[in-house]
Amino acid sequence: MTARTLLATGAVVLALVAGTTSVDLATGAATGGRAAAAEVTPATTSSPVSNAKLKRVDGLELGAESITLRRGDRTVAVASMRNGSATVELFDRLFGTPSRTLTAEGDGGRCLPAGTTYTWGGSLRVAALSEPSDLGNSLEVRVLRDEVRSRTGGIVELSGPDGVQVGDDVSDLIDDAPKRDRESLGSGDSEAWQLLLAEGWASDHPGAGTNGVSALTDGTTVTVIGSPMPVNATRSC
Numbered sequence: 544m545t546a547r548t549l550l551a552t553g554a555v556v557l558a559l560v561a562g563t564t565s566v567d568l569a570t571g572a573a574t575g576g577r578a579a580a581a582e583v584t585p586a587t588t589s590s591p592v593s594n595a596k597l598k599r600v601d602g603l604e605l606g607a608e609s610i611t612l613r614r615g616d617r618t619v620a621v622a623s624m625r626n627g628s629a630t631v632e633l634f635d636r637l638f639g640t641p642s643r644t645l646t647a648e649g650d651g652g653r654c655l656p657a658g659t660t661y662t663w664g665g666s667l668r669v670a671a672l673s674e675p676s677d678l679g680n681s682l683e684v685r686v687l688r689d690e691v692r693s694r695t696g697g698i699v700e701l702s703g704p705d706g707v708q709v710g711d712d713v714s715d716l717i718d719d720a721p722k723r724d725r726e727s728l729g730s731g732d733s734e735a736w737q738l739l740l741a742e743g744w745a746s747d748h749p750g751a752g753t754n755g756v757s758a759l760t761d762g763t764t765v766t767v768i769g770s771p772m773p774v775n776a777t778r779s780c
Contacts, residue, residue, distance in 0.1 A: 594636065610630065642662045713760065754772070
């Protein structure tokens with residue numbers, strides 16, 4: 544991996560750092576009309592997810608603006624990235640006590656926002672921002688491995704949209720993606736990419752690129768999946 548690729552990967556990582564019932568945890572305050580329009584899909588109930596249902600979770604999919612917990616093909620819960628406290632509390636119940644790091648704005652990099660970063664099993668990293676971003680998200684999420692253990696010892700597979708996982712070869716997706724949805728991070732003979740998997744978190748700022756959930760690759764192998772993660776952005780932060 545080249546120095547440029549390592550720097551890009553490090554910056555992205557630092558910038559974080561169900562049954563038949565779908566539960567929408569998007570009860571936090573949304574900012575502006577765009578935020579209200581981008582709420583997670585309607586829920587069939589507002590009651591909390593029971594521990595019994597969480598024990599059955601075997602999959603987590605990171606979307607552009609929400610996180611879906613599943614048991615097989617069934618949705619157990621849909622957690623909004625606009626409500627950081629509720630989503631972190633849900634993950635605590637599912638995965639157990641995380642490692643935790645407090646950061647001030649700029650700690651670890653000038654684009655790193657203030658907040659608290661939670662990491663479960665070295666696999667799932669969630670940065671809860673002290674203040675929601677201009678986009679409306681109160682969380683930044685990074686998937687660093689393809690699975691993590693739940694607090695009860697079960698394996699929960701981690702993926703992005705369409706089942707893309709860390710460790711997958713996505714050469715076909717890279718080749719088929721339009722130029723606006725991919726960005727080369729490699730140099731010389733070293734190949735590395737950022738690939739947009741699903742669009743979200745629209746921004747009116749010039750140079751913001753196309754935002755959403757993206758994959759970083761070393762060669763054509765996925766190393767990180769994250770959201771929000773803009774591709775082809777020309778702004779420095």
